Amino acid sequence: EAQVTQNPRYLITVTGKKLTVTCSQNMNHEYMSWYRQDPGLGLRQIYYSMNVEVTDKGDVPEGYKVSRKEKRNFPLILESPSPNQTSLYFCASRLTGSNYEQYFGPGTRLTVT
């Protein structure tokens, strides 16, 4: 089944404790992206990657890191999480040059206390 998977689905952590949210897709998509969703603010892009070893900042990259060492994986790293990073995070992928049909993962709900 074609899908984007994320882990964990739910995470409660404390300020300053490094964490990684994994994202994997099995559709051989070149493009992958991370979004955060907050009430009243819609989906905001954090980082995206056009292909392996190619990443770029989105709209709200501060406090986040990403890496793209393999085509299928695009982990999101929070080196020192803060409470304002409490949010719902979505990973997405698509073919480069597609009609912008992005496939989203199920989401990761992160709470930073």
Next chain:
Amino acid sequence: GQSLEQPSEVTAVEGAIVQINCTYQTSGFYGLSWYQQHDGGAPTFLSYNALDGLEETGRFSSFLSRSDSYGYLLLQELQMKDSASYFCAVSGGGANNLFFGTGTRLTVIP
């Protein structure tokens, strides 16, 4: 920068037609997309318009007017399962970025 405006809430009756509008401002424009998101779920792609005009996919249609920086999503023969949030998104400022509106919550009532 980019900005999108869409109504925050819309209520419509089962079986009726509803139109969700989206106006946008973007530096460079590549296309307008629509996504549906049910409560607790992930966004799912509905449609994409790169050129002016109407695109139809079953009960859903999407329209774009680039000269007016405006588009809409039209949902016909509304069903209860259409109750969800609908987001417009523009590809602009670089074809690799996708900027989403804040979403329109559609409630379908019997």
